[in-house]
Amino acid sequence: MSSGGCSSDAPGGGGDSSSSSSPAPSPARAADKEKQREKARVSRTSLILWHAHQNDVAAVRKLLEEDRSLVHARDYDNRTPLHVASLHGWIDVARCLIDHGADVNAQDRWKNTPLADAEGAKKYNMVELLKSYGGLSYGQNGSHFEPKPVPPPLPNKCDWEIDPSELDFSNSHIIGKGSFGEILRACWRGTPVAVKRILPSLSDDRLVIQDFRHEVNLLVKLRHPNIVQFLGAVTERKPLMLITEYLRGGDLHQYLKEKGSLSPSTAINFALDMARGMAYLHNEPNVIIHRDLKPRNVLLVNSSADHLKVGDFGLSKLIRVQNSHDVYKMTGETGSYRYMAPEVFKHRKYDKKVDVFSFAMILYEMLEGDPPMSNYEPYEAAKYVAEGNRPIFRSKGYIQDLRDLTEQCWAADMNKRPSFLEILKRLEKIKETLHSDHHWSLFNA
Structure with missing residues (x-):
């Protein structure tokens, strides 16, 4: 088969059968042929972008086998099929394109790479795949959906850079x-x-x-x-x-280790401080999921233990929420096992309610004086909880409203867990009831 033939270029596939003595084609005819070639090229570009969009890996593979150069096809926004697959999270299509030589760091007209698109669309499996092939996050992090460009995360010189x-x-x-x-x-x-x-x-x-x-x-x-x-x-x-x-009071883990169970009044005040901080973090549309809420990451302002602050955001994730029911594909055992929500341990989709679950475990520990599932090693505790089990309430004089709130916060179905704004309202009501009661001996029995 001749490598220099042009018969495959035209949409119909048939070559020019005239003899070599035939006159050269007229300029008009040559221009017409060039138009047909261009039309065919545009058509094939549209096809591969469309099939990438539709997650049709078989059709994408067939097109690439016919014309490998289509892996570099670009639309009017300079977007490649890999950009399209990355934005939608189509792993198989992306693998096929990469296998056929797709440029993982191609940039569209917004200077976004496929990885930036995957990050912007929160397609975390795609993010991992692209990184494994050397993908870099150039551009505006998928921000062509945003009316304003997103500034780079860290300017070279900023007012908070410390010498x-x-x-x-x-x-x-x-x-x-x-x-x-x-x-x-x-x-x-x-x-x-x-x-x-x-x-x-x-x-x-x-x-x-x-x-x-x-x-x-x-x-x-x-x-x-x-x-x-x-x-x-x-x-x-x-x-x-x-x-x-620097907070002089140390962390809640050490405090509970020394003090044991807290009075309902102190526990409620601590819980209110935590819930206020978490309600702020969960504020939409820019939700920050802490993902590692535990006593070691809750700090006491001073030795009098007047107030608490939530800290350590090493595992936190900032999520742009399109609507309040968004669920984020962020799987993996992120955080500390003893306070970990079952959906995280089981590598399921999860949302900001993972923090509510961890909050419930801390509330339990403050009232009981012992870490949840203290008779289990952390990993075994998380496994036991993932199987549907929960810590047992043992303390005397347990306030029923607090117990009910704790149980709702660690519900297996994350949709049944209250938001931190709801938790704040409930805690304020319990606090009012507590102050109007004054039967302190009941709680210290």
Whole structure:
């Protein structure tokens, strides 16, 4: 078969059968043939984009086998079939296109890559697939749906960039440790602060840097009395550091370990503070799901334990909600097993109600004095809960309204769990009833 023939270019497929002595085609006829070729090319481009949109992997494969160059087809917005598949989360179509040589970092007219589209559409399985093939998140993060361009997450110079020479570690001590690094108490311009410092060995790890930048970008936007206040970050030098206010009271985990069960009055006040912070985070349309709400990530403002603040947003996710019933495809065992919602443990779709479940487990622990499922190892506890079991109420004088609220918050069906705004209303009512009662001996029995 001749590689130089042109018979396959025309839509009808038949070549010119005239002999070599035939006169050369007229300019008009040549122009007509070029138009037909262009029409055929446009038609095939439309077809592959359409089949990619329809999740028809067989049709996409057939077109690519006929003409491999179609993998680079572009529409009027410079979007490739891989952009289309990524936006809709069609994994099989994307794999087929990548196998045929699709450019995972092609950019459309908004400068979005397929990965940026997948992130913008919250197609998390697609995000993982594209990253595994070297996909990068250029552009506006799928923001061609947005009327305004989204600014880059971290400008080079910003008012919160802290010069590391301003941080005084001379009297510092470690207040927390993790796989990423450590949290230290230090001083910044004479003020005690908490510094999350990334291990130098991880400072070049792409995923660690990505998570660090994500947390910084999230914290910059948060302003609430019950959320740990972000003060600044070191992003231009190593080690990378994130600086927040220092809360003298330590974390709720340590407090409960020392105090045991709390009085209903204290437990309700603590629960109100947590619920206020979480109601702020869950505010639509920009919902922040904490995904790791547990006593270690709830901090006491001072040693008098007057107030609580929610902290540690390393695992949080900012979700743009189109409507209040959106469910996000964010699967995987994210967070701490003992406080983990069953849908997360089972790798199911989940939404912001995972935080409500974790809140219920903390409320139980404050009232009972023991962590939920304390006789189980954390993983076994999560497995036991995922099978439909729940912690047992043992304390005497348990307030029925609080027990009812806790049980609703850890409902197996996430749609039956109340929102934090509803939880706030319920807690306020229980608090009013408590104050009008004054039968404290009943609760301390």
